[in-house]
Every structure is written in structure tokens, then in C-alpha cells.
Amino acid sequence: MDYFDEFVLREPSIRIQRHIPLDKYTTLRVGGSADYFAEPASEKELSALLTAVKEAGVPVLLMGNGSNLLVRDGGFRGLVIRLGKAFSRIEPWAHGLKAQAGALLSALASEAANASLTGLEFAQGIPGTVGGGVYMNAGAYGGELGKCIESVTVLDRGTVLDVPGGDMHFGYRHSRAMEENWIVLGARFRLEKGEKEQIDAAMRDFAARRKEKQPLNYPSAGSFFKRPEGHFAGALIEKAGLKGKQVGGAQVSEKHAGFLINAGGASAADFLALMKLVQDTVQKESGVFLEPEVRIVGNDP
Numbered sequence: 458m459d460y461f462d463e464f465v466l467r468e469p470s471i472r473i474q475r476h477i478p479l480d481k482y483t484t485l486r487v488g489g490s491a492d493y494f495a496e497p498a499s500e501k502e503l504s505a506l507l508t509a510v511k512e513a514g515v516p517v518l519l520m521g522n523g524s525n526l527l528v529r530d531g532g533f534r535g536l537v538i539r540l541g542k543a544f545s546r547i548e549p550w551a552h553g554l555k556a557q558a559g560a561l562l563s564a565l566a567s568e569a570a571n572a573s574l575t576g577l578e579f580a581q582g583i584p585g586t587v588g589g590g591v592y593m594n595a596g597a598y599g600g601e602l603g604k605c606i607e608s609v610t611v612l613d614r615g616t617v618l619d620v621p622g623g624d625m626h627f628g629y630r631h632s633r634a635m636e637e638n639w640i641v642l643g644a645r646f647r648l649e650k651g652e653k654e655q656i657d658a659a660m661r662d663f664a665a666r667r668k669e670k671q672p673l674n675y676p677s678a679g680s681f682f683k684r685p686e687g688h689f690a691g692a693l694i695e696k697a698g699l700k701g702k703q704v705g706g707a708q709v710s711e712k713h714a715g716f717l718i719n720a721g722g723a724s725a726a727d728f729l730a731l732m733k734l735v736q737d738t739v740q741k742e743s744g745v746f747l748e749p750e751v752r753i754v755g756n757d758p
């Protein structure tokens with residue numbers, strides 16, 4: 458009997474699954490299994506799980522929609538906590554909307570549009586959750602979540618804190634949640650009253666631009682690399698002659714060189730090898746280091 462067997466006896470309502478393949482929970486569709494996997498049904502269950510992992514000394518990985526995660530082929534030696542449907546409430550507050558961490562950004566943006574609130578149009582096509590989006594400070598087309606966040610509710614080593622947006626250290630794909638290992642529970646978005654037709658039109662425009670430019674019919678994690686100061690990652694990769702370059706099933710997209718796609722049957726090792734090839738080639742050709750935007754987690758087999 459291991460620690461989690463005892464935990465399940467103490468907390469029979471909380472379901473902890475074992476050996477759960479993570480490829481089906483990530484948009485890259487690669488990755489080994491998590492030793493333990495749980496989707497808590499409430500903040501109380503989340504707290505109980507976090508206390509358990511602390512007592513057991515087991516590593517924990519928070520996951521939203523898995524749209525910015527590359528899990529290595531050996532999987533994750535610890536507990537993966539996925540915040541999903543049970544944490545997906547979106548509701549109005551005096552100056553906009555508030556949402557729990559598991560709410561999808563697309564649902565949040567739609568809710569804003571339905572209420573004629575402007576500020577989140579850019580978020581419609583980002584396939585992540587509010588938790589992952591705040592953690593990453595997700596953004597597109599000149600907007601980013603940090604710009605319209607009034608406050609974020611986080612769990613800091615067992616204590617719930619309400620952190621004003623101005624104290625979240627939001628930067629390009631960066632937030633204080635990364636610095637402090639905070640778990641994002643939800644956020645309040647400050648939005649302005651707008652014209653529904655204009656909001657809908659902006660969303661349609663962004664969606665059309667994504668469809669035209671991005672390989673949306675292949676599994677990917679969006680832009681694989683961060684935008685280096687003064688450059689575009691995709692342009693540097695294309696200039697280095699790497700469009701269409703393939704390692705195993707991982708490929709530099711023909712449509713958008715900033716996207717590494719799963720062209721079929723890729724492993725995490727294929728993506729890691731392709732990432733290294735792209736980094737080395739671009740460094741040699743342009744002298745620029747491409748830092749991954751995708752969060753690489755887990756163990757090699």
C-alpha cells in the first residue's frame with residue numbers, strides 16, 4: 458500500500474487515477490503517463506490533494522487544457538492535477554467578468570461578447586484555460602490577459618491570496634505565478650462596455666487570420682518558441698531553410714514555421730530533437746537563441 462492508497466481511504470470521494478497517459482490531455486498529443494492523476498471537484502478537494510502531496514513529498518504538476526505543454530515520453534513521476542469543468546464558472550462582477558481557472562478562454566471571450574464587453578476579443582482563439590492563460594500571460598494581436606486583469610486569486614502554499622493585477626509581474630509570456638509557484642484559482646477581468654457588432658467583427662477577423670496563417674488542422678502547442686527581441690521566431694526559422702523539416706513525426710509547419718506540429722505518430726523525443734535542431738540552426742544562421750515558449754515537463758523514459 459502506498460501513500461495515495463491511504464489517502465483514498467481517508468478521502469474516498471476524491472478520485473486519484475494511476476498511470477494515466479498524458480498524450481490525450483495535451484494538444485501536441487505526445488507524452489508518457491502520470492503516476493497519479495486527479496481532477497478535483499472543488500477547492501476543498503484541491504486543498505486536500507495538495508496537503509497529501511506535500512505530506513508524501515510527491516511532485517505536483519498543474520494542468521489546464523494542455524495547450525502549452527510538452528510532456529516527455531517517460532511521463533510525470535508525481536501527481537498531475539487538472540483543473541477543468543468543475544472549475545469553469547464565469548460570472549459578472551461590477552466592472553467585467555470573473556472566471557475560475559478551468560474556464561476556457563474561448564468561453565470567457567464569448568461570454569464577454571454576449572455581454573457587449575470589450576477587451577478579450579484577442580483571447581477567443583487561444584485554446585487554453587484561464588489558469589494556464591494567466592500563468593503564461595497569454596496574448597495575441599496586441600492584447601494579453603495581463604492588460605485586462607483586475608486581480609488574480611491564487612493558492613500560495615495553502616493560503617488563498619487575492620493579488621492585484623499590478624502586482625502580478627505580467628510580462629511577455631510571464632507572470633508572478635511562475636516565479637512563486639502559485640496555483641491560479643481564478644481571475645477578475647476589467648472590461649469596458651462596447652458595441653456587440655464590433656466585438657463580434659473583431660473576433661471573426663482574428664479567427665480568419667488564425668485560419669489563414671496557422672496549421673490548425675494538426676496537433677500543436679501554438680508558437681513553439683518565444684518571440685526573440687527584435688525578431689519573429691517563424692521568420693528566423695524560415696530564413697534558416699527549416700520549413701517542413703521533420704524529425705520522426707514532428708515537423709516544422711509548412712504553413713507557419715513558428716509552429717512545430719505533430720504530423721503523425723510523433724513522440725516527445727521527436728519534438729525535443731526537432732527543437733534542438735531548429736535552435737542550433739537558427740543560432741548558427743542568425744546568431745539568435747530561440748527560447749521555447751512551450752513548457753517542457755516530465756521525465757525521459
Ligand SMILES: Cc1cc2nc3c(=O)[nH]c(=O)nc-3n(C[C@H](O)[C@H](O)[C@H](O)COP(=O)(O)OP(=O)(O)OC[C@H]3O[C@@H](n4cnc5c(N)ncnc54)[C@H](O)[C@@H]3O)c2cc1C
Pocket residue numbers: 484518519520521522523524525526540558582583584585586587588589590591592593594595596597634639640641642673677678679680752
Ligand atoms: C493552436 C494553438 C494556438 C495558440 N495560440 C496562442 C496565442 O495566440 N497566444 C498565446 O499566448 N498562446 C497560444 N497558444 C498556447 C496556449 O494555448 C496558451 O499558452 C494557454 O494560455 C495555455 O493554457 P492551458 O490551460 O492549455 O495551459 P497548460 O498547457 O495546461 O499549462 C501551461 C502552463 O501553465 C501551468 N498552469 C496551468 N494551469 C495552471 C493553474 N491553474 N495554476 C498554475 N499554473 C497553471 C502549467 O503547469 C504549465 O506550466 C496556442 C496553442 C495552440 C495549440
